[in-house]
Amino acid sequence: QGILTFILVTIASDIGGYIAGVLFGKHPMAPVISPKKSWEGFAGSLIATVAMGWLLVVLLLEGDWWVGLCLGLIAVVMATLGDLCESVMKRDLGIKDMSQVIPGHGGLMDRLDSLLATIAPIWLLLHYLVFA
Structure with missing residues (x-):
C-alpha cells in the first residue's frame, strides 16, 4: 500500500502539472532551465x-488527514525539484531527451525524475507518521 501510494501521488503530480500547464500555462517558472514549466x-x-x-x-x-496533506505538499515540491534537476542535466549535456526509450516524453529519465526525487521523503513520512 505504501508503494502504491508513493507511485500514485507522484504520478498525480506529473499529470496535474501537465494538464494545468497545457491548459493555463502562461507564466514560466524557470524559463532558462525548463521553458515549458509554468x-x-x-x-x-x-x-x-x-x-x-x-x-x-x-x-x-x-x-x-493532515498526514495526507503533508505528503502531497512534500511530494509536489520534491517532484518539481527532481524535474528541474533533470532539466538542468539535459541542458548541461546539450540534449533534448535522455533516451529514445519513450519517444516524445523526454526519455526514460523524464518518467523517473519525479519518482526518484520523491521516494525517500515519502517513505520517511509514511514510515514515521502512518506505519509507526
Missing part, C-alpha cells in the same frame, strides 16, 4: 498531488 502547471500539480495524498492516506492507509 507556475500554472505547478498549481495544477499542487492541487492534484495534495488531493491524491489526502485520499490515499485517509482512505487506503487509514491515516490522519
